[in-house]
Amino acid sequence: MNEWHWIGLNDLETEGRWVWVNNQTLDDTKVKFWHKIQFGKSEPDNWTGVDPSGEDCAVVKNDLDSLDSWLDVSCKRTYKFICEKKF
Template structure:
């Protein structure tokens, strides 16, 4: 029997770096997470990579869910904290083309969208090979502050959020 301990170190005010143990498929994984608060929400930025559904299950197991982005301010805050691609809580798994957040709000209800727009060709979401049903957020030089639809089984870092 293994005993897991969560180790947290204060990085800056309102931010904490944690090593979080999680058992997944019978193995214990340690997830390094950055906990950051902003406008009444606590965000968890993973350093580990999981599929979209496993990322969501991890968030839910911690009393949170994948992030739901409701404003440009929140989008900009999140983008400022990441360098890699991260899962967000947006998908069209139930109905193709109808993008819904994990809290069941549609994009029309939240009123914000940050899909990548190509200068030539089809912009995101493009449902490439008719199988891209989960959304990621990117922040790199080629794709600043944009969302993309990708295959849900890809392994990516992820962002959880919890209201406090």
């Protein structure tokens, strides 16, 4: 995976309350891979430098410290996405 991908997670309704596309909260699933940085604020940081409304959607990016690092980004950006599949 050489690009950023949407992972179906957002905090659009309530800042800081992350919800999957199936309406399950991040707290319910206990799965968190937010990117941590040594200095400053780790993800999610709701940065408003590019989009004044903040960052309310999550992506996975593989060029950080680890392959499972999530970032919050503006939902207005265009990326490929990873979808959920039931077997």
